[in-house]
Amino acid sequence: MGAVSKAMSGAARSLVHPIILAILLVPMVVALSIWIGVGWTYWDVWTSGIQTAVVDHASFSWMANWEVSRLAAWLAAAVVLALLAPFVILTALLIATIFAMPVLVRHVAKSSYPNLARRHGGTVIGSIWNATAAICLFTLLWIVTLPLWLLGPLAVCLPLLLSAYLNQRLFRYDALSDHADAGEMARIFEVARWRLFVLGLVTGVSYFIPPFNLIAPVVAALAFIHLCMDELERLRCADAQDEGRPASLDSHKTILRDTGLRP
Numbered sequence: 001m002g003a004v005s006k007a008m009s010g011a012a013r014s015l016v017h018p019i020i021l022a023i024l025l026v027p028m029v030v031a032l033s034i035w036i037g038v039g040w041t042y043w044d045v046w047t048s049g050i051q052t053a054v055v056d057h058a059s060f061s062w063m064a065n066w067e068v069s070r071l072a073a074w075l076a077a078a079v080v081l082a083l084l085a086p087f088v089i090l091t092a093l094l095i096a097t098i099f100a101m102p103v104l105v106r107h108v109a110k111s112s113y114p115n116l117a118r119r120h121g122g123t124v125i126g127s128i129w130n131a132t133a134a135i136c137l138f139t140l141l142w143i144v145t146l147p148l149w150l151l152g153p154l155a156v157c158l159p160l161l162l163s164a165y166l167n168q169r170l171f172r173y174d175a176l177s178d179h180a181d182a183g184e185m186a187r188i189f190e191v192a193r194w195r196l197f198v199l200g201l202v203t204g205v206s207y208f209i210p211p212f213n214l215i216a217p218v219v220a221a222l223a224f225i226h227l228c229m230d231e232l233e234r235l236r237c238a239d240a241q242d243e244g245r246p247a248s249l250d251s252h253k254t255i256l257r258d259t260g261l262r263p
Contacts, residue, residue, distance in 0.1 A: 027092040176232060
């Protein structure tokens with residue numbers, strides 16, 4: 001939990017920068033605008049279809065027809081909103097990943113990890129594949145687990161667990177792709193997988209807490225950047241110590257070259 005707390009505090013510090021403030025609301029506001037427009041256009045079609053299905057299959061002989069219709073109307077609205085909610089979150093996360101992440105990575109690296117060398121282990125194709133795989137698996141899990149939402153308390157846990165998976169899968173690759181090489185990325189994903197998942201869970205909770213959910217995607221992105229870069233820095237320090245080199249290898253390369261020594 002120490003690494004997760006450090007990542008969240010680092011994200012909080014990064015929020016006060018003018019560049020971050022300028023893009024803070026963009027992902028969620030754009031996502032809400034898109035899906036409110038879609039919902040406004042198709043609301044009557046979706047709700048009337050669900051309402052008709054409920055009324056046609058209802059067998060409440062003890063309940064008057066107007067009561068069945070009223071219940072069906074409320075149920076239809078709740079179902080449509082429940083189905084739209086994950087798409088709003090997913091769209092906001094995609095916007096944060098594709099458009100905001102490069103700016104956020106550069107800012108965090110410059111302000112908090114200036115001596116961390118860039119080894120460019122990730123690629124644009126890799127980022128696209130990572131996002132596609134994460135979204136497809138998230139959508140599949142969301143659909144498959146929908147019946148489980150009827151099991152009381154489990155209905156609260158499922159969205160949080162799915163959000164935790166999506167967060168860590170979406171952000172971890174782009175957080176490291178510019179600075180870590182492929183081997184370092186694989187090692188961090190393995191060694192820090194539980195820390196990544198816990199951070200995904202912590203940031204996932206914020207998606208369901210208004211009005212904080214308006215800035216939640218950018219906060220999550222910042223937290224994962226801090227966690228991943230901190231993991232990378234510690235990994236390189238450990239490797240440098242194992243090889244008998246200075247622990248802060250990257251920060252001493254220039255000095256060593258200037259003195260005629262090889263790092």
